[in-house]
Amino acid sequence: MAKVFFCRDLEVSCKWGCSGETAEDVLRQVMAHALEKHGCKKMTEMMLERIKAKIREQEPTD
Numbered sequence: 157m158a159k160v161f162f163c164r165d166l167e168v169s170c171k172w173g174c175s176g177e178t179a180e181d182v183l184r185q186v187m188a189h190a191l192e193k194h195g196c197k198k199m200t201e202m203m204l205e206r207i208k209a210k211i212r213e214q215e216p217t218d
């Protein structure tokens with residue numbers, strides 16, 4: 157089952173989301189996105205925890 161993450165889950169007005177095979181894969185994409193689009197110079201431990209808490213299983217789409 158794929159893992160997914162959406163910026164809006166962190167109460168950010170951003171429509172971006174991503175999916176990956178593992179939480180680590182998703183986390184890598186989220187970090188790249190945060191650096192590029194949200195001007196996050198570096199990821200704090202607290203931010204990482206918040207993001208990890210919002211990574212979830214992709215819902216079946218049928």
Ligand SMILES: [Zn+2]
Nearest residue numbers: 163170172193
């Ligand atoms: Zn975003």
